[in-house]
Amino acid sequence: MRGVAIIGCGMTKFGRREEDLVELLAEASLRAIEHAGVSDKDFDSVYVGNMMAGELVHQTAIASSLVDRINLAPAAAERVENGPASGASAFKNGLLAVASGAADLVLAAGGEKMTAADTDVITDLVSTMTHPIAEYVHGVTLPAMAAMLARLYMERYGLTERHLAMVAVKNHTNGMKNPYAHIQRLCTVEGAMSSGVIADPIRLYYACPISDGAAAVVLCPLEKAREFTDKPIRIAGFGHATDVQTLQEREDPAVLKSVKIASQQAFKMAKLTPKDIDVVELHDAFEILEIVQSEDAGFFEKGKGHLAVEKGVTALDGELPINPSGGLKAKGHPVGATGVAQITELVWQLRGEAGERQVKDPKRAFACNFGGFGNNTVIHILERAW
Amino acid sequence: MQEKFMGFKCRKCGRVMYPRHDRCLSCRGREFEEAELGKEAALVTYTKVYAIPEGIEMPPLVLGIVEFPGGVRAMGQLTTDDPKIGVKLRPVWGKLRKIGEKEVYGFKFEPVEKG
Numbered sequence: 199m200r201g202v203a204i205i206g207c208g209m210t211k212f213g214r215r216e217e218d219l220v221e222l223l224a225e226a227s228l229r230a231i232e233h234a235g236v237s238d239k240d241f242d243s244v245y246v247g248n249m250m251a252g253e254l255v256h257q258t259a260i261a262s263s264l265v266d267r268i269n270l271a272p273a274a275a276e277r278v279e280n281g282p283a284s285g286a287s288a289f290k291n292g293l294l295a296v297a298s299g300a301a302d303l304v305l306a307a308g309g310e311k312m313t314a315a316d317t318d319v320i321t322d323l324v325s326t327m328t329h330p331i332a333e334y335v336h337g338v339t340l341p342a343m344a345a346m347l348a349r350l351y352m353e354r355y356g357l358t359e360r361h362l363a364m365v366a367v368k369n370h371t372n373g374m375k376n377p378y379a380h381i382q383r384l385c386t387v388e389g390a391m392s393s394g395v396i397a398d399p400i401r402l403y404y405a406c407p408i409s410d411g412a413a414a415v416v417l418c419p420l421e422k423a424r425e426f427t428d429k430p431i432r433i434a435g436f437g438h439a440t441d442v443q444t445l446q447e448r449e450d451p452a453v454l455k456s457v458k459i460a461s462q463q464a465f466k467m468a469k470l471t472p473k474d475i476d477v478v479e480l481h482d483a484f485e486i487l488e489i490v491q492s493e494d495a496g497f498f499e500k501g502k503g504h505l506a507v508e509k510g511v512t513a514l515d516g517e518l519p520i521n522p523s524g525g526l527k528a529k530g531h532p533v534g535a536t537g538v539a540q541i542t543e544l545v546w547q548l549r550g551e552a553g554e555r556q557v558k559d560p561k562r563a564f565a566c567n568f569g570g571f572g573n574n575t576v577i578h579i580l581e582r583a584w
Numbered sequence: 585m586q587e588k589f590m591g592f593k594c595r596k597c598g599r600v601m602y603p604r605h606d607r608c609l610s611c612r613g614r615e616f617e618e619a620e621l622g623k624e625a626a627l628v629t630y631t632k633v634y635a636i637p638e639g640i641e642m643p644p645l646v647l648g649i650v651e652f653p654g655g656v657r658a659m660g661q662l663t664t665d666d667p668k669i670g671v672k673l674r675p676v677w678g679k680l681r682k683i684g685e686k687e688v689y690g691f692k693f694e695p696v697e698k699g
Binding site for chain 2: 333345346
């Protein structure tokens with residue numbers, strides 16, 4: 199396989215948007231194409247991460263619609279669906295297309311339009327990711343699964359609700375510095391801890407909002423990247439792993455084994471260890487997940503992730519900044535967009551283009567995107583190639 | 585109406601699983617027979633859900649994961665508002681929720697009375 203580089207990226211502001219899904223995808227894609235300086239080039243392939251356009255906006259085959267809108271035909275185009283990891287899966291498909299030699303210029307985009315639907319409808323649609331017989335019929339929701347995981351952590355590792363609030367406060371603080379973030383509002387530990395309970399012990403402030411938005415990146419062979427940019431980002435490694443579908447059937451319901459395996463695969467491919475990583479984006483659809491992923495990805499010892507939050511290790515100016523973008527919590531979580539938006543944030547960070555939220559001189563970055571509740575995980579490791 | 589909470593036992597290696605898989609999680613065996621998981625199970629974790637899905641009558645919906653003596657776990661609704669980790673529960677058949685106009689039945693878990 200040949201080396202692959204990201205040569206440009208772009209995204210829309212996340213939040214409640216008037217534009218339709220394809221308009222959002224077009225806005226992000228055109229920004230990425232201009233950022234990469236390839237406006238006059240022909241693309242070979244387009245991958246679009248999207249979870250539920252058919253269900254939410256009554257539009258299917260959106261990749262065909264995107265290439266039409268921004269005149270990328272005759273590029274091959276397809277939608278990639280992998281639950282809330284549709285974005286990272288679209289990116290991975292783009293990576294493989296270039297690595298294999300099948301494509302030389304690829305657009306990987308992701309987007310979702312969610313705010314036009316009622317919260318009940320979104321909650322139910324997302325719940326359909328769970329096992330139809332062993333989970334869904336019982337009324338389980340994703341917040342309920344996060345709650346049961348959080349309670350296990352409280353019992354076993356001494357996690358308290360305050361730690362969940364501290365992750366939320368950190369991510370809101372970072373989101374304040376991100377002009378693309380959905381939520382630009384500071385919150386306090388006390389404020390978070392007095393927000394409404396969704397599924398005890400998960401409160402509103404320990405969960406991500408419902409957002410619209412899109413993000414896109416441009417990929418090409420590493421050997422050609424310098425023709426387009428002085429600051430190419432190399433994809434050093436990736437990993438993708440699954441686990442049994444239900445939370446209860448996992449060897450240990452408190453361990454996200456798919457995160458462990460996918461992370462190990464990515465580190466092995468990159469010939470790196472967690473200590474080599476300077477900045478991280480994790481999938482904090484719920485703040486408990488940021489803590490658990492930070493451990494199972496190998497950054498902290500099992501059961502100690504909340505202590506790292508307490509000590510400020512994961513803050514913007516800490517030893518290992520996690521979610522400088524504000525994470526899903528503050529930046530927002532338009533599900534199909536999230537994986538690509540994580541990559542976009544890390545490209546900006548590595549290139550020193552992250553503005554007020556710039557982490558100090560990062561060289562290597564790590565992204566974790568979740569395609570279920572811990573049963574399907576896509577990991578990417580990026581590094582500067584200059 | 586079902587009386588026993590059944591799992592699926594691999595005819596090749598004997599591993600009991602719930603829910604059903606078409607290949608055994610241990611040995612990839614393809615043949616299974618139904619096996620009762622147990623009369624009682626211990627509560628592993630739980631939550632009280634206030635943002636409830638449509639078709640559930642009233643919040644909070646109390647959900648938990650229980651572990652049967654052989655180690656097989658299941659998720660389900662709890663009939664108590666005061667769950668405690670480790671408490672013994674037994675499966676009871678009942679109405680779970682409505683999905684559209686259809687009423688769905690299945691096992692819930694109720695505390696085992698003392699004495």
